[in-house]
Amino acid sequence: SAVISQKPSRDICQRGTSLTIQCQVDSQVTMMFWYRQQPGQSLTLIATANQGSEATYESGFVIDKFPISRPNLTFSTLTVSNMSPEDSSIYLCSFGLQPPTQYFGPGTRLTVL
């Protein structure tokens, strides 16, 4: 399987600021996904990011709050904008490979004060 990395691994941020999370895969992948895992909860899909097109957001998530870039087939960023304590979560990127399955990055643990 491919290797996926995320930066930063964790951060503590102040209310009202923004944080950009980077996700890097060591091989070219078509589909990348961003998920959020709130404390004690399961994973919820934020958006799907395809290279060369705008990200597709799930209900409850909007581009102004979670802008995503996908400049090439190995890299994506997710920005958490105008943060509030409710945004404190683990943010995970994932990608799909053949046979169709998905692997996750190590995650970014965000705490908003």
Next chain:
Amino acid sequence: QKEVEQNSGPLSVPEGAIASLNCTYSDRGSQSFFWYRQYSGKSPELIMFIYSNGDKEDGRFTAQLNKASQYVSLLIRDSQPSDSATYLCAVNWGGNTPLVFGKGTRLSVIA
């Protein structure tokens, strides 16, 4: 609404026993089914995936799928304390479509 249901547990089993984890899903269009293991503070790790009805074995793990009953399970044989984790069931609609996750079952293997 596409839903995946799991018993939250905790499920406690003695070391060496078989742990049985269950999952149901609401959408009959679901094509692929996944089991992930998540240790506290870590990201989910893929254990197994299954697409066809029946059993699929990989080492100590067996995934079972029954599409008619919309039911998928994971059996862990010879459970070890290192198997203690949260097990997440996930489904998607084939290919590289996004995953919908259950809330997870916490497994505790007692030495």
